[in-house]
Amino acid sequence: MALSGSQQVEEALAEAARQVKGAYSLVVLTEHAVVALRDPHGFRPLCLGRLGDGYVVASETCALDLVGAEFLREVEPGEMVTLDPHGLRSRRVLPAAEPLQHCVFEHIYFSRPDSVVFGETVDRVRRRLGQQLAREHPADADLVIAVPDSSNSIALGFSEESGLPYELGLIRNHYVGRTFIQPNQPGRDFGVRVKFNPVAEVLAGRRVAVVDDSIVRGTTSRKLVRLLRRAGATQVHFRVGSPPVTHPCFYGIDTPSRRELIGALKTVVEIREYLGVDSLGYLSLEGMLATEREPRRFCRACFTGQYPVAADPQARKLSLEESERVRVAGR
Ligand code: SF4
Structure with a gap:
């Protein structure tokens, strides 16, 4: 949101999704809605369920069973789902990759x-x-x-x-x-x-x-x-x-x-x-x-070793966390 030109969470997320490459299944809670977003390759699961008059999202369907929700479908790769008092809205942020990469x-x-x-x-x-x-x-x-x-x-x-x-x-x-x-x-x-x-x-x-x-x-x-x-x-x-x-x-x-x-x-x-x-x-x-x-x-x-989305083999996974730690320690 801080870097995006948009003040709307959904727009900012869509903008970010168009720039970010790799795997993500996101669930974002805002003041008025829950927004769920899955990367276009569908690396990780993300599912949608119905609970009474409302909807729920979870990474795995076993979580739906736990609260008594009915499994409806997966959030599609590249799809954004918004749950708010008006119900469920779906929009395609990115086309699904072909082939998918579960x-x-x-x-x-x-x-x-x-x-x-x-x-x-x-x-x-x-x-x-x-x-x-x-x-x-x-x-x-x-x-x-x-x-x-x-x-x-x-x-x-x-x-x-x-x-x-x-x-x-x-x-x-x-x-x-x-x-x-x-x-x-x-x-x-x-x-x-x-x-x-x-x-x-x-x-x-x-x-x-x-x-x-x-x-x-x-x-x-x-x-x-x-x-x-x-x-x-x-x-x-x-x-x-x-x-x-x-x-x-x-x-x-x-x-x-x-x-x-x-x-x-x-x-x-x-x-x-x-x-x-x-x-x-x-x-x-x-x-x-x-x-x-x-x-x-x-x-x-x-x-x-055949990566479907280009990866930097030299990348250090914790580099973001490490630089943040240094930044916080240096305050
Ligand atoms: S590299 Fe292995 S663990 Fe990672 S997404 Fe692919 S199959 Fe899954």
Whole structure:
């Protein structure tokens, strides 16, 4: 608003949208309205619901369920929706990109399995990921367990396809956050220790296929493997429901730089050795995309390095925050 020639919030937002490139799903509360805006590539979800006589917006449909709202539709890529006392107004700020670039990681990891994201229930997509993973990398094991909770649906799919029984071998503590998003290594180390508890009764003397949605740095996975072995697992077969993450995300996800991504630094054989597992299998890129109804509409840059919207690989993600900190400190 400060830089825009317009005094209207919607006009200023539309003006900004025409200048900004990349991923955003915005919800702005003004004095008289709620304004929702989604980038033209549709990287992130944003959905619209009806609640009584009014409307609601949320990033995921599970939030609508929570308040008893009915899911109407997604805010379209490039669309601005205004909710005010007169009801709902929609305008197209930018044409939708062709093809769209939905974040495939929303289906793999970020979104909740009970949400409908990009037209599909997330649990359904994850089941297919697990089934495909079992076809590509079967495991000579007695049972399959998930790294809870984000991998539960993928592990269920793996179990369905392989015929291995699905067991609860790791219990997640729900009072700690995502470890890879913790800002520093000590925070992540502590996070792993308090986050997972192995169930010795399930694991002792068994050959375990453990399914995770992805491996980012590899440090969490390595600690998990040690936990499983300490709990008595005789073999650990690690299965990953996505390809190696080799590139950072420039579209709103705080993945580390290439220097920290184990998929960029080591081969699969070296990663297997680093994790200390009996076997390791990653889902192939083709296999992952085959689980989507319209694969061409999905961004997969963190697996390929082919960025659909130009990104500066030298850009430091926290540079804005850092310069602001310096500015505030220098006051
Ligand atoms: S780079 Fe990866 S995490 Fe980022 S939007 Fe694309 S698929 Fe999603």
